[in-house]
Amino acid sequence: MLALKKSRLRRRSLGDRLFDYGNIVFMIGLMIVTIYPFVNMIAVSFNDANDAVRGGIYLWPRLWTLDNYSYIFGESDIYHATLISFLRTVLGTIVSVFCTAMLAFTISRQEFVLRKAVTMFFVFTMYFSGGLIPTYLLIRDLGLINSFWVYIFPGIIGVFNMIVIRSFIEGLPDGILESARIDGAGEFTTFVRVVLPLTIPAMATVSLFVAVGQWNSWFDVFLYNSSNIKLSTLQYELMKILQTSTTAATASAGDIYQSQGGSGTSVTPTSIRATMTIIASVPILMVYPFVQRYFVQGMTLGGVKG
Amino acid sequence: MEKPIKSEPLATGLNQPNIHKTALFFKRLLQQKTLAFMCIPFVLWAFVFKYMPLWGWTMAFQKFKASRTFAEQEWVGWQHFQFLFSDNSFYRVLRNTIVMSSIKLVLGFVTAITLALLLNELKNIVFKRFVQTVSYLPHFISWVVASSIVLTVLSPDGIVNLLLTKLGILDNPVLWMSKGHYFWGILGATEVWKEVGWNTIIYLAAITAIDPSQYEAAEIDGANRLQRMLSITLPGLKPVIIILLIMNMGHILESGFEAQYLLGNGMNQDYSENLDIFVLKYGIGMGNFSLGTAAGIFKTVVSFFFLFSANYMAKRMGESRLF
Numbered sequence: 001m002l003a004l005k006k007s008r009l010r011r012r013s014l015g016d017r018l019f020d021y022g023n024i025v026f027m028i029g030l031m032i033v034t035i036y037p038f039v040n041m042i043a044v045s046f047n048d049a050n051d052a053v054r055g056g057i058y059l060w061p062r063l064w065t066l067d068n069y070s071y072i073f074g075e076s077d078i079y080h081a082t083l084i085s086f087l088r089t090v091l092g093t094i095v096s097v098f099c100t101a102m103l104a105f106t107i108s109r110q111e112f113v114l115r116k117a118v119t120m121f122f123v124f125t126m127y128f129s130g131g132l133i134p135t136y137l138l139i140r141d142l143g144l145i146n147s148f149w150v151y152i153f154p155g156i157i158g159v160f161n162m163i164v165i166r167s168f169i170e171g172l173p174d175g176i177l178e179s180a181r182i183d184g185a186g187e188f189t190t191f192v193r194v195v196l197p198l199t200i201p202a203m204a205t206v207s208l209f210v211a212v213g214q215w216n217s218w219f220d221v222f223l224y225n226s227s228n229i230k231l232s233t234l235q236y237e238l239m240k241i242l243q244t245s246t247t248a249a250t251a252s253a254g255d256i257y258q259s260q261g262g263s264g265t266s267v268t269p270t271s272i273r274a275t276m277t278i279i280a281s282v283p284i285l286m287v288y289p290f291v292q293r294y295f296v297q298g299m300t301l302g303g304v305k306g
Numbered sequence: 307m308e309k310p311i312k313s314e315p316l317a318t319g320l321n322q323p324n325i326h327k328t329a330l331f332f333k334r335l336l337q338q339k340t341l342a343f344m345c346i347p348f349v350l351w352a353f354v355f356k357y358m359p360l361w362g363w364t365m366a367f368q369k370f371k372a373s374r375t376f377a378e379q380e381w382v383g384w385q386h387f388q389f390l391f392s393d394n395s396f397y398r399v400l401r402n403t404i405v406m407s408s409i410k411l412v413l414g415f416v417t418a419i420t421l422a423l424l425l426n427e428l429k430n431i432v433f434k435r436f437v438q439t440v441s442y443l444p445h446f447i448s449w450v451v452a453s454s455i456v457l458t459v460l461s462p463d464g465i466v467n468l469l470l471t472k473l474g475i476l477d478n479p480v481l482w483m484s485k486g487h488y489f490w491g492i493l494g495a496t497e498v499w500k501e502v503g504w505n506t507i508i509y510l511a512a513i514t515a516i517d518p519s520q521y522e523a524a525e526i527d528g529a530n531r532l533q534r535m536l537s538i539t540l541p542g543l544k545p546v547i548i549i550l551l552i553m554n555m556g557h558i559l560e561s562g563f564e565a566q567y568l569l570g571n572g573m574n575q576d577y578s579e580n581l582d583i584f585v586l587k588y589g590i591g592m593g594n595f596s597l598g599t600a601a602g603i604f605k606t607v608v609s610f611f612f613l614f615s616a617n618y619m620a621k622r623m624g625e626s627r628l629f
Contacts, residue, residue: 130359131602
């Protein structure tokens with residue numbers, strides 16, 4: 001049996017081997033298509049702006065310079081937007097993950113009398129929402145427009161994350177919570193001292209998803225805080241650049257930016273956009289390779305349905 | 307007259323344990339007050355941020371003016387809905403929504419399943435991991451960054467025009483973003499570029515559950531690679547494919563918002579505008595809150611109907627339910 005299998009393996013057909021080579025070539029092609037745009041953006045962002053207009057920059061800058069970056073970070077608005085982006089990511093993630101975990105802990109307790117009702121109350125919101133305009137008017141009535149807190153409050157609880165953490169807590173060995181109670185720990189102490197440290201794997205995954213969501217969001221800035229530059233974020237600043245360049249590309253009104261960049265420093269719309277794109281994605285590009293496995297873990301955690 | 311008198315003792319007899327139950331409930335709630343305090347603030351939060359907007363649905367039946375109180379609003383019945391269904395641009399927006407989400411659905415499925423099958427055939431585990439890591443990356447970048455990339459790649463001197471002219475397929479560079487009829491294709495391709503790798507995860511997980519002895523048996527019977535892929539791996543994925551397909555049918559009016567908004571422009575808006583953009587444009591942009599809300603309600607109700615039908619179908623087919 002084993003011998004048969006071995007001989008089969010040795011006599012792998014030509015078609016089989018061709019398939020393997022073809023497959024590898026395909027995968028390399030896929031990786032190139034995925035990575036190339038980033039490499040190209042990086043190359044343009046490190047290239048002299050006026051030189052880049054001539055085109056022909058693909059994988060490597062022709063005229064190295066850091067001018068694009070120093071120009072962009074010299075703009076106090078962008079510098080400030082970077083700070084706001086970091087602040088909302090850090091604060092939003094901590095608040096959301098802590099609150100979601102606390103809620104998940106309460107509904108993971110089998111003996112809790114409100115367990116079913118609270119769970120249903122939250123799960124319902126996954127399938128029904130008031131929609132854009134009622135939400136907008138609510139936020140306006142709550143006085144959250146033109147405020148940093150509009151980035152934090154509306155997203156305090158992620159219902160899907162709540163289910164993920166609850167499933168994880170329910171999977172912990174029963175004895176642990178029991179022994180904490182016998183030692184006289186109250187519910188809140190049990191949650192902070194016992195449950196939180198034990199759910200670190202689930203919390204890490206959930207935090208990553210929340211953090212990426214916070215870092216990447218621009219629509220709430222656009223909707224609620226677009227009139228206040230002090231509350232702008234990197235993604236929204238890039239979005240504004242994008243909007244001007246789409247109009248420029250189609251209506252050929254190319255000198256919208258030229259005037260802005262023309263005052264001394266040599267930047268062009270193309271280089272500004274490339275540089276901003278890289279700045280807006282750099283935290284993800286840097287962190288991603290190291291935390292990638294937690295994301296994949298999260299997918300399998302999420303498979304545990306409520 | 308006789309009947310109610312007769313039933314009276316019976317009713318109180320039923321009521322007795324009920325009172326008892328309520329008392330017991332409050333007694334237990336009192337014992338669990340810490341737990342209650344730990345979740346009640348979030349229940350209030352959900353009430354304010356998730357349930358109160360539902361009250362705003364009344365706007366769709368009013369001639370809503372923000373300056374008036376609720377009692378002063380003028381009620382107009384179904385007028386806004388009638389306007390929607392007589393408005394040609396609404397049908398155009400609806401068409402765009404359905405076409406774009408269908409493209410997303412079909413392309414997304416075909417490409418992710420194909421890629422999962424091919425990844426599964428890679429023998430070198432390190433290489434496979436590496437390809438996976440690279441292919442998940444675009445999932446995590448924002449749509450703003452992705453749109454910036456798309457605009458660069460498709461610009462007149464971008465890589466797509468360069469390759470196509472060098473290969474002799476095009477004579478002159480094409481302004482991809484300013485031709486409306488290219489928009490759906492561009493959106494589909496972008497969507498695939500961003501999500502295909504990430505979408506393989508669930509299929510690859512399902513593949514690991516397939517019994518390896520099936521492959522050995524097929525190998526001994528002389529089945530080649532392609533035959534094994536198509537007659538063992540693909541059928542093994544069938545349950546996952548069906549459940550995901552049904553689940554996505556429930557999202558037929560969810561064609562996405564960010565990509566269309568960011569990549570849309572004046573030249574391609576006949577193809578790029580979908581329901582969400584319509585709501586934003588009429589509701590926030592023009593301040594017609596009532597009409598925007600009506601369009602939003604239409605979307606939510608139809609989606610809910612689709613989702614429930616999908617769930618029912620899944621149940622009928624013996625697959626596990628979604629909720």
